[in-house]
Amino acid sequence: MSRMPPVPVQDALLELREVTFVRSGKELLAPTTLCLARGGRTVIIGPNGAGKSLLMRLAHGLLKPSQGAVVAGGHSSGESHGAGRLLAESRQAGARQAMVFQRPVLLRRSALANVVHALALNGVPRRLRRLQAEQALEQFGLAGLAQRPARILSGGEQQRLALARAWALEPGILFLDEPSSALDPAATKAVEDAVNRFHVKGVKIVMTTHDLGQARRLADDVVFMHCGRILEHTVAARFFATPATAAAATFLRGELVLDLPAAAPSPT
Amino acid sequence: MASSDPFTQASLLILSGDPGLFGIIVLSLQVSLSAVLIASLIGLPLGAAIVLYRFPGRGLVITLLNALMGLPPVVAGLLVYLSLSRAGPLGDLGLLFTPTAMVIAQTLLVLPIIAALTRQAIEELWEEYREQLQSLGSGRLRAIPTLLWDGRIALSTTVLAGFGRASAEVGAVLMVGGNIDGVTRVMTTAIALETSKGDLALALALGLVLLTLVAAVNATAYLLGQASRKGMQ
Numbered sequence: 235m236s237r238m239p240p241v242p243v244q245d246a247l248l249e250l251r252e253v254t255f256v257r258s259g260k261e262l263l264a265p266t267t268l269c270l271a272r273g274g275r276t277v278i279i280g281p282n283g284a285g286k287s288l289l290m291r292l293a294h295g296l297l298k299p300s301q302g303a304v305v306a307g308g309h310s311s312g313e314s315h316g317a318g319r320l321l322a323e324s325r326q327a328g329a330r331q332a333m334v335f336q337r338p339v340l341l342r343r344s345a346l347a348n349v350v351h352a353l354a355l356n357g358v359p360r361r362l363r364r365l366q367a368e369q370a371l372e373q374f375g376l377a378g379l380a381q382r383p384a385r386i387l388s389g390g391e392q393q394r395l396a397l398a399r400a401w402a403l404e405p406g407i408l409f410l411d412e413p414s415s416a417l418d419p420a421a422t423k424a425v426e427d428a429v430n431r432f433h434v435k436g437v438k439i440v441m442t443t444h445d446l447g448q449a450r451r452l453a454d455d456v457v458f459m460h461c462g463r464i465l466e467h468t469v470a471a472r473f474f475a476t477p478a479t480a481a482a483a484t485f486l487r488g489e490l491v492l493d494l495p496a497a498a499p500s501p502t
Numbered sequence: 503m504a505s506s507d508p509f510t511q512a513s514l515l516i517l518s519g520d521p522g523l524f525g526i527i528v529l530s531l532q533v534s535l536s537a538v539l540i541a542s543l544i545g546l547p548l549g550a551a552i553v554l555y556r557f558p559g560r561g562l563v564i565t566l567l568n569a570l571m572g573l574p575p576v577v578a579g580l581l582v583y584l585s586l587s588r589a590g591p592l593g594d595l596g597l598l599f600t601p602t603a604m605v606i607a608q609t610l611l612v613l614p615i616i617a618a619l620t621r622q623a624i625e626e627l628w629e630e631y632r633e634q635l636q637s638l639g640s641g642r643l644r645a646i647p648t649l650l651w652d653g654r655i656a657l658s659t660t661v662l663a664g665f666g667r668a669s670a671e672v673g674a675v676l677m678v679g680g681n682i683d684g685v686t687r688v689m690t691t692a693i694a695l696e697t698s699k700g701d702l703a704l705a706l707a708l709g710l711v712l713l714t715l716v717a718a719v720n721a722t723a724y725l726l727g728q729a730s731r732k733g734m735q
Contacts, residue, residue, distance in 0.1 A: 291633075294637065295636075296633055296636055296637060331637075332637065332638075333633075333634075333637040335633065335634065339630060339631060339633070339634035341631075341648070341652050342652040342654075343651075343652070351638075351648065352638050355635075355638045355639050355640045355644065356638070356639055399638075403638075
């Protein structure tokens with residue numbers, strides 16, 4: 235199923251090749267091949283527990299695949315390294331990556347210092363950090379909050395700060411894991427606007443969402459997951475109009491997707 | 503001497519700025535602060551490194567550190583005494599019965615406390631920060647200063663706990679320092695000696711100073727804890 239003809243691939247930015255993920259003997263991700271083209275907004279949807287976040291963490295390099303390889307910019311990151319190393323290597327090989335999490339993880343410092351720290355980790359020279367950080371905060375309407383401790387900002391402001399921090403890193407790919415699921419509509423709008431700002435700048439967007447409306451608003455192509463496998467990867471318009479699988483059709487109708495795909499042969 | 507009550511005499515001693523008394527206080531602070539400084543320089547990064555790195559025997563190290571938090575001062579004193587005594591492996595340095603020996607003994611006492619409490623504080627923080635720091639491209643080594651700085655409030659109470667332990671103990675400094683007047687006599691050893699000699703005024707004066715010091719340390723730790731609970735930076 236995972237090999238069904240996907241979005242036309244001209245220019246692969248990131249590829250997952252036969253990637254699996256096994257934890258305590260349980261296969262959480264069936265062998266998965268996914269090609270993410272340059273540009274465009276890829277939205278990963280599916281029921282809870284489908285493996286959306288897992289897929290994204292593997293693609294970003296936060297988790298090490300049990301088998302298979304994640305290939306960034308034509309360079310494969312080896313299978314035998316730790317996750318941190320993996321990430322560093324894929325960074326060097328391909329585009330810089332950034333990730334925005336469901337609940338923003340902010341350091342116990344000022345908003346500005348959070349961005350400065352991220353720039354420092356990415357090797358930006360000290361004298362440039364402050365200016366670049368201020369510009370990033372400005373972009374997301376946070377200039378007035380620069381000296382505020384990041385942890386006392388509101389939920390929406392915190393997520394904007396996380397986006398500003400990602401912006402400052404000038405990533406080629408931005409991963410977002412349910413970035414607005416805890417936010418009110420106004421803050422959600424701010425997140426979606428921010429996503430589009432990255433998109434306009436040419437940054438590849440890969441995001442998961444629970445919100446079908448959000449998926450319709452943002453997606454250029456959709457990855458539909460269910461039970462640890464990708465069932466569909468198609469252009470958004472086609473996916474929403476004519477889903478190819480029964481599970482996706484059920485999901486789009488807003489019903490619970492209970493039917494499990496034919497059980498994969500047990501590894502034991 | 504015993505004509506007026508010891509409390510009055512003690513107060514007079516403190517207020518008059520008795521040089522003997524102040525010499526003892528200054529030496530006590532020098533020894534304990536040096537020990538805490540050295541133990542912090544080692545213990546803070548060590549505690550963080552134990553969280554960040556997986557290595558064989560890690561569980562054993564953690565258990566050992568936790569156990570050593572309760573290391574009896576006299577045992578620490580004994581170990582340092584054996585190492586520094588003339589026949590010991592470090593005997594040639596001639597450090598026994600010097601303030602340096604006292605610093606070594608107190609460092610030995612305080613280091614496990616700082617390392618173990620740091621590990622606990624940093625473990626929670628790392629749990630929260632791990633994915634984000636990895637995503638930002640931080641290696642484990644680079645994460646140590648980040649975590650130590652972000653845990654600064656919890657860690658300052660850790661350091662204060664270490665200082666409380668060092669300044670209040672008597673067994674270790676007595677054994678390796680020898681309580682030599684003007685050389686290695688600190689508050690706790692002086693109190694023990696003066697009490698047994700019957701000079702309650704000096705003992706009480708030192709006791710008051712020590713009590714004030716420990717109270718101040720605890721008040722600071724409490725206030726820091728309150729501040730961190732309020733979510734202040």
